[in-house]
Amino acid sequence: MPPLLLEARGLRRSYGAAVALEALDLAILPGEFFALLGGSGSGKSTLLRLIAGLEAPDGGTLLLEGRDITRDPPWARPVHMMFQSYALFPHMSVAENIGYGLRRAGVAKAEQARRVAEVLALVKLEGFAARRPHQISGGQKQRVALARSLVMRPKLLLLDEPLAALDAGLREQTGFELRALQRATGAAFVMVTHDQGEALALADRVAVLEGGRLMQVGSPEAVYARPSSAFVARFLGAANIVEAACLSLAAAEPGAAAYALRPERIRLTPGGEAIGANAAIGQVREAAFRGDATLFVVALDGGGELRVMVPADDPMPAMGERVALAWDPDDLVPLAA
Amino acid sequence: MWRGVLVLGLGFLWVPVLLLVGFAFSADRIPFQWGGFSLHWFAALATNERLVEAAWLSLRVASGSATLATLIGGVAGFALARWGAFAGRGLFGALIGAPLVLPEVVTALAMLLLFVTLEAAIGWPAGRGALTILLAHATLGAAYVAVVVQARLAGTERVLEEAAMDLGAGPLATFRTITLPLMAPALAAGWLLAFTLSFDDLVIASFVSGPAGTTLPVLVFSALRLGLTPEINALGAVILALAGLCVALAALLLRARWLEGGGEGG
Numbered sequence A: 001m002p003p004l005l006l007e008a009r010g011l012r013r014s015y016g017a018a019v020a021l022e023a024l025d026l027a028i029l030p031g032e033f034f035a036l037l038g039g040s041g042s043g044k045s046t047l048l049r050l051i052a053g054l055e056a057p058d059g060g061t062l063l064l065e066g067r068d069i070t071r072d073p074p075w076a077r078p079v080h081m082m083f084q085s086y087a088l089f090p091h092m093s094v095a096e097n098i099g100y101g102l103r104r105a106g107v108a109k110a111e112q113a114r115r116v117a118e119v120l121a122l123v124k125l126e127g128f129a130a131r132r133p134h135q136i137s138g139g140q141k142q143r144v145a146l147a148r149s150l151v152m153r154p155k156l157l158l159l160d161e162p163l164a165a166l167d168a169g170l171r172e173q174t175g176f177e178l179r180a181l182q183r184a185t186g187a188a189f190v191m192v193t194h195d196q197g198e199a200l201a202l203a204d205r206v207a208v209l210e211g212g213r214l215m216q217v218g219s220p221e222a223v224y225a226r227p228s229s230a231f232v233a234r235f236l237g238a239a240n241i242v243e244a245a246c247l248s249l250a251a252a253e254p255g256a257a258a259y260a261l262r263p264e265r266i267r268l269t270p271g272g273e274a275i276g277a278n279a280a281i282g283q284v285r286e287a288a289f290r291g292d293a294t295l296f297v298v299a300l301d302g303g304g305e306l307r308v309m310v311p312a313d314d315p316m317p318a319m320g321e322r323v324a325l326a327w328d329p330d331d332l333v334p335l336a337a
Numbered sequence B: 001m002w003r004g005v006l007v008l009g010l011g012f013l014w015v016p017v018l019l020l021v022g023f024a025f026s027a028d029r030i031p032f033q034w035g036g037f038s039l040h041w042f043a044a045l046a047t048n049e050r051l052v053e054a055a056w057l058s059l060r061v062a063s064g065s066a067t068l069a070t071l072i073g074g075v076a077g078f079a080l081a082r083w084g085a086f087a088g089r090g091l092f093g094a095l096i097g098a099p100l101v102l103p104e105v106v107t108a109l110a111m112l113l114l115f116v117t118l119e120a121a122i123g124w125p126a127g128r129g130a131l132t133i134l135l136a137h138a139t140l141g142a143a144y145v146a147v148v149v150q151a152r153l154a155g156t157e158r159v160l161e162e163a164a165m166d167l168g169a170g171p172l173a174t175f176r177t178i179t180l181p182l183m184a185p186a187l188a189a190g191w192l193l194a195f196t197l198s199f200d201d202l203v204i205a206s207f208v209s210g211p212a213g214t215t216l217p218v219l220v221f222s223a224l225r226l227g228l229t230p231e232i233n234a235l236g237a238v239i240l241a242l243a244g245l246c247v248a249l250a251a252l253l254l255r256a257r258w259l260e261g262g263g264e265g266g
Helices: A044-052 A094-104 A109-122 A138-150 A168-185 A196-202 A220-225 A230-235 B002-024 B040-047 B049-082 B089-101 B104-122 B130-155 B158-166 B171-199 B203-208 B216-226 B230-259
Strands: A006-015 A018-028 A033-037 A059-064 A079-082 A156-160 A188-193 A205-210 A213-218 A240-243 A258-261 A267-270 A279-289 A293-300 A305-311 A322-326 A333-335
Touching (some): A006 A044, A033 A044, A094 A109, A196 A220, A205 A220, A230 A333, B130 B171, B203 B216
Parallel strands (some): A156 A188
Antiparallel strands (some): A205 A213
16 A cells, blocks of 8 residues: 555534534545545535645544644645635735745745746746736636645645636646646645546546535546446436336346446437337437537436437437437446435 | 816816915915915915924824824724634724714814823823824724725735745734735825824814814914914915825826836725
8 A cells, every 4th residue: 555645534624503524534645636526515625725724624633644734734734725716916926926935935045036937937937927917817827826836846736626717718728737737746636626527537536525525536437437326426427327116227236226327328229129128218309419429318118218328420310209228237337325 | 068067066176275275375465365476475384483383293193193093993904804703893893983983073072081081090191282182183093094904905815815824924924925015005095094184183183182282273273263364375285285296196106016017006
């Protein structure tokens, strides 16, 4: 087992009667890109603020490289955070913003200048050193905020919705840059996001949070392909949730009350009549063109409906047409209640 | 038609002021009668010891009370904006702001009573004069400063201070490098407000001043009862010129800061 960078044990936090985190256990490995995925009120931002030290937990322990930092104030933690609003100091230039942490740490002037220049080059903002935050674009502000944290050479960098404030067009490119920076610096990144696409695309490991509890932790592939609960399956994209009682199902691992079934795993045959286990007949009710595929909503004869993704090259059924659906037993992912 | 309205509106504001400045250059002894151009009254003003002394006292009291008010009001405004929902916060805010709505006469009378009682009890402040006016004005000014500072801090995000702490700044360093610079425009504005308040106050100053503390407004007001001379017009013109100079200077400074790309300004 590799040494842990950060470990949370039984972390609890509530605001009055509202529970934000419920006895949460979490481990972050050195140098990994970890995504905390959850909706609003899931406790993901609270967890980030607890790790940064901006709030104190009601109970539980935080260990950084085995050392208890639960009671350390934020300025004494070698952990840095990039805020969602970037929180650039308006009365300082870009270079002064980036050098702020180095000045607090008492780094020598020449060394400060060298490291600020180095990190400006890293985020491709050479020539912007003298600008003020209100004179640069949103994407540039994001990179200044990132540089301000990275210049401290943290082993652990916290990112609060780092891409949320950017235009859609800029988001993908910035995501790749984030990934590249993470590899180049070797720091562990812990990113909070509500966007499952972002989490799956960038992270080495994803944790899905709901109601202050960890629902599932694993690689993007594992979490996507084998969701452990109906909530995770729904949150990670529009999977069908089918109940064993409603359809004739024969899963590879039988016994669960419900299964997740991905729309792209269902085969659709126009006009077919095939029947048996792992098949159903129904009528096309809705169609949504998605470019590389079309999503159909099929109302089943036995009640309920399934969403089916048909690749662009396959024959398309017409609206209202009767179709047969079939899938493999392996594609039924058993879900916990 | 709109031009007419504009002229009327501006005239309403500025004609009295222009009249005063104009008559300051009149040679006639009666302050509202034109008697030809003359700088005589400016020369008389410079040699009128009582006027110069009063103006000097007003300046000292105003700058002293504004500074004291900025200190007290700044701390109060900071506490209101940043210390969260501490016990009695609502009451504290109401008590701080009360002088804003209290009639000046009531404040003035209360101050006088306090100073008289204090002198009888502990012998300080001995007599009434510049010091008592300064203290009374600082009380009123602090309320204004607190309101301005609180509004400014409420408008700047707490997250900036959190970011500073996250980057290794303790509470003191955070205050010095982030909170204070962000408060500075509000502190400056509050100081100017308190200064003006003190400089042109008549009511409180007349209540709490003794024979040793005649500020400019008090002197001018008593001159009105004895009979005005055009010296008062000249004095008004000088004050107006100084105020205009200050405003222009402040505007120039702000412009320079913007040109070099500085700060958030106001």
